[in-house]
Amino acid sequence: MARILRRSFTAILLLMFAAIGLQAQTKTIAERLGYPADSKLLIIHADDLAVAHSVDAASFDALNKNAVTSASIMVPCPWLNEVAAYAKDHPDADLGLHLTLTSEWKIFRWGPVESKNKVTSLLDPSGYLWPLTAQAASNLKPEEAEREIRAQIERSIALGIQPTHLDTHMGVLFSRPELFAVYAKVAHEYKMPFFSVKIPGLTDKLLIMLSDKDVVVDSVVMANPTVHSGEWKDFYVNAVKNLKPGLTEMIVHLGHDDAELQAVTLDHPDYGSAWRQRDYDFVTSAEFKKALDENHVVLVKWKELKKLLN
Amino acid sequence: MARILRRSFTAILLLMFAAIGLQAQTKTIAERLGYPADSKLLIIHADDLAVAHSVDAASFDALNKNAVTSASIMVPCPWLNEVAAYAKDHPDADLGLHLTLTSEWKIFRWGPVESKNKVTSLLDPSGYLWPLTAQAASNLKPEEAEREIRAQIERSIALGIQPTHLDTHMGVLFSRPELFAVYAKVAHEYKMPFFSVKIPGLTDKLLIMLSDKDVVVDSVVMANPTVHSGEWKDFYVNAVKNLKPGLTEMIVHLGHDDAELQAVTLDHPDYGSAWRQRDYDFVTSAEFKKALDENHVVLVKWKELKKLLN
Numbered sequence: 001m002a003r004i005l006r007r008s009f010t011a012i013l014l015l016m017f018a019a020i021g022l023q024a025q026t027k028t029i030a031e032r033l034g035y036p037a038d039s040k041l042l043i044i045h046a047d048d049l050a051v052a053h054s055v056d057a058a059s060f061d062a063l064n065k066n067a068v069t070s071a072s073i074m075v076p077c078p079w080l081n082e083v084a085a086y087a088k089d090h091p092d093a094d095l096g097l098h099l100t101l102t103s104e105w106k107i108f109r110w111g112p113v114e115s116k117n118k119v120t121s122l123l124d125p126s127g128y129l130w131p132l133t134a135q136a137a138s139n140l141k142p143e144e145a146e147r148e149i150r151a152q153i154e155r156s157i158a159l160g161i162q163p164t165h166l167d168t169h170m171g172v173l174f175s176r177p178e179l180f181a182v183y184a185k186v187a188h189e190y191k192m193p194f195f196s197v198k199i200p201g202l203t204d205k206l207l208i209m210l211s212d213k214d215v216v217v218d219s220v221v222m223a224n225p226t227v228h229s230g231e232w233k234d235f236y237v238n239a240v241k242n243l244k245p246g247l248t249e250m251i252v253h254l255g256h257d258d259a260e261l262q263a264v265t266l267d268h269p270d271y272g273s274a275w276r277q278r279d280y281d282f283v284t285s286a287e288f289k290k291a292l293d294e295n296h297v298v299l300v301k302w303k304e305l306k307k308l309l310n
Numbered sequence: 311m312a313r314i315l316r317r318s319f320t321a322i323l324l325l326m327f328a329a330i331g332l333q334a335q336t337k338t339i340a341e342r343l344g345y346p347a348d349s350k351l352l353i354i355h356a357d358d359l360a361v362a363h364s365v366d367a368a369s370f371d372a373l374n375k376n377a378v379t380s381a382s383i384m385v386p387c388p389w390l391n392e393v394a395a396y397a398k399d400h401p402d403a404d405l406g407l408h409l410t411l412t413s414e415w416k417i418f419r420w421g422p423v424e425s426k427n428k429v430t431s432l433l434d435p436s437g438y439l440w441p442l443t444a445q446a447a448s449n450l451k452p453e454e455a456e457r458e459i460r461a462q463i464e465r466s467i468a469l470g471i472q473p474t475h476l477d478t479h480m481g482v483l484f485s486r487p488e489l490f491a492v493y494a495k496v497a498h499e500y501k502m503p504f505f506s507v508k509i510p511g512l513t514d515k516l517l518i519m520l521s522d523k524d525v526v527v528d529s530v531v532m533a534n535p536t537v538h539s540g541e542w543k544d545f546y547v548n549a550v551k552n553l554k555p556g557l558t559e560m561i562v563h564l565g566h567d568d569a570e571l572q573a574v575t576l577d578h579p580d581y582g583s584a585w586r587q588r589d590y591d592f593v594t595s596a597e598f599k600k601a602l603d604e605n606h607v608v609l610v611k612w613k614e615l616k617k618l619l620n
Contacts, residue, residue, distance in 0.1 A: 053573040055417075078388050081436075082417035082573065107392035110362075113437070126391075127423070127465060155437060156502040260570035263363040263392065 029215060029247045032308050035298055038245035041295045043217075044283065046071040046254045047098055049171070050080045052108075054261035054273070058254040058280045060086050063093055067283040068252065069301045072098035072167050075152035076110045076129070082284040084159040094301040096165035096192070097156055099149045099183070101136050101265045105131035114151040119144040137175035145173075146182040155191060165302035167195035180206040184214075193305045195249065217307045220244030223253075223279065225270045232278045233287055240291040247300070254280040313368040339525060339557045342618050345608055348555040351529075352607045354593065356381040356564045357408055358479070360390045362418075364571035364583070368590045370396050373403055376561065378592040379611045382408035385419045385462035386439070394469040395505040399436075404611040406475035406502070407466055409459045409493070411446050411482040413439035424461040432612035433508045447485035447487065456492040463500060475612035490516040494524075503615045505559065525615045528556035533563075535580045542588045543597055550601040551581050557610070562589040 018257060030039035046059045046068045049129055062068045073083050073095060087095055103109045109128040112119050119142040122129055130136040149166075154212060156163055166187050173183040174196075187194035195201060196210070197217040209215060221239040225233065239250070254275030255261045265272035282288055292299070340349040346521040356378045361473050366389055372378045383393050383405060394591040397405055411432060413419045425431055431451040432439055438445040459476075466473055476497050478484060484506075498505035506520070507513060507527040517526060529548040533542065545575040549560070565571045565586030576581035602609070 053570050057569065057573075078418050078420055079573075081419055085417055107390055107395055108388050110388055110420075115425040115427040117427065126468060158436060256569075258570075259367065259566075259568060263367075263389075304612050 011205075024121050029305070029308070030245070030246075030298070033300065033304060040243045040245055041241065041247045042071055042240075042292070043247070043249040043298045043300055043302065044068040045167075045249050045251050045252055046283075047096070047167075049095070050075065050077040050254060051074040051253065051266050052077075052078055052081045052084065052261055053081075055255040055276065056082050056086070056252075058276065059254050062254055062280065062283055063090070064255050065284055067288070068092040068254070069299050070096065071094040071162070072165070073156065073161065074098050074100045074161075075156050075170060076100050076113050078110065080155075081159065084156075084161055086230055087161045090306055091162075094164050094303050095161060096164045096167060096302055097152060097161075098167055098168040098169045099146065099152055099173060101129060101140065101145060102131060102133060102170050104131050105264055105268065106168065108266075112148050112151070113149045113155050119148050122148055124217055133170045133175055134170045136170075137179070140172070140176075140179065141261045142176075142178040142182050145179055146186060148184055149173075149182070153186070163190075163192060163305055165193045165195065166190075174203065174206060177205060177209075191306075191309055193302055193309060197249070207233050214310060215247070215308060217249045219244065219248045221248060221250040223275070223292060229274070233282055233285070236282055237272060237287060237291045240288075240295050240297065241250075243297060252279040254283065256280065269299065313333045322620055338555075339615070339618070340452070340555070340608070343551045343610065343614060348608065349608045350553045350555055351557045351610045352550075352553065352602070353380055353557070353559040353610055353612065354378040355477075355561050356434040356593075357561055358406070359383040360385065360387040360393045362387075362565065362571055363389055363392065364568050365389075365563075365565040365586065366392050366396070366573075368566050368586065372564055372593050373400070374595055377598070379609050380406065380562070381538040382406040382475070383471065383473075384408050384410045384479060385464065386410050386413075386423050387468050388420065390465075391469065394466075394471055397471045401472075404474050404613050405471060406477060406612055407462060407471075407473045408477055408479045409462055409483060410479040411439060411450065411458065412443060412480050413442060414441050414480065415574055415578065416576050422458050422461070423460045423465050429458050431527060432458055433472050443485055446480075446482045447489070448483070450486075450489065452486075452488040452492050455489055456496060457493070459483075459496055461487075461498070468490075473500075474616055475503045475505065476500075484513065484516060487515060488497070491519055494519055500601060501616075501619055503612055503619060506602070523619060525557070526620060527559045529554065529557060529595045531559045531618065533585070537586070539588060543595070546592055547597060550598075550605050550607065553605060553607060562593055564565060564590040564593065568591065589612050 028037050030036050048055050049059050049071050050073050059071050112122050112127050121139050121144045124130050157206055173179045193215045197220050227235045253276045257273045257277035261273035340348050341347050350475050358365050359369050359381050369381050421438050422432050431449050432455045434440050440567050483489045501523045537545045563581050563586050567583045567587035571583035
């Protein structure tokens, strides 16, 4: 009799775990956050903080106005201490790290945080990080990329920043499965959510490394060089109208079209200073707010997603 | 007889060397350059190129207008490649290296060129170069300072810059005899003249390390915090009027008083962005040109002084 009871108890436990597993698998991120399953969740995310004062000034302003929900920081860049000071004054700001393994501009460059001789595969012949994602992808030793991203996280923490999430500048950590594995491993260790996105046929081989507990973004909205400068608002407003249930991240690049940012982005109109001014003008516009309201978009921050990991 | 001849020959040779030595000791730099012995020679020198785009833009403009004769570059700073591009387009520009062992601003910082683990005494607790000269002076190991200044010279050469001279940001290499010895040793090795100045009671113990062949500046003109902003032109015009025969270096800090430079120099009006705008306005003014003409000042460049070393 005791044996039968034990067996039944085990069977019930197994069924319970299976049910929980099924529930965890089928619950959407919206439900996990306490919203209806078919909510349209949106993170409005400003990239590249610390790269230039112009970018910082525009991004801080957008964060202060709640025009963006979140942002991420380029730790190797010279304006990091400006962002650290902002973080100290705005402890509620949703600031993650834009893990940086490239230095892409023509006359404004940076190197790694880690000692150069410990990350030699990250360096171009001039001693700066590689300019292009493809160059980084073909040269980076995963163990050296790991060393560098750990150094970036540790430096930010040492400066008093409490990163809410991680993402990857120019997608370098998506460029090879070994690099994505390093990204996931370090993020798991630091218990931080990290940006990844479902793109069927493209990211499947990366996402199989993740568990149901990981937060995976369903889709991304980002302006690209096919968008004409005169159609900037239309592009974004249409994207908001077409949002689907699930978690979307809108990635914006904010800045002011001033002398500094014109020089940083020299000879590179894509993601250049006028581009960043347009992004800033749009996210702080009344049209954007109206589109978000009319389409019943639920704004979320990475710090809320971080809580799902605990 | 042969012996007597040999002795006489030796005596004549010794006398010749003594005469040459005496001549070298007594010839002024003006004479060595082919000017009358009592000429008032002036180098007008813009410091800090590469620290900020604003500084580069103002300094390039002043160089192009011959409003300054010379400038020097901070190799660890992010805008180095902007200066390298300028140097390529202006092969006659008189550009030296402003050997940099401090990172003094509040929210805009930089680290060394060398691998950090090879120059740990140069780093503050955040991993950037020390902010203050006194901190650098008390922490720097001379062999690590040497390693870093060699790395700065090599990086500049690798980027196509052909430095005409060396000097020392915030005077760090004057702060201890062992550091000055490293500075002189490396400069001699690269056959570059390097800035040093006769200040009785202050630099004597450094200058005894040098030979007659080294170029030593007789005096320096530089604005300082006791000069009221309204008296900027008077300060410089009086300095020009009071120039004495010999070699003077007028050290100026050029920049535009814009958003970038205001942020770089945050909370530090001395040598701040308004200060640099005043310096730029003065060196490019008609009053300055008039004062130089009226006082028969001979402008010289470090590249002319470099020729004296060969």
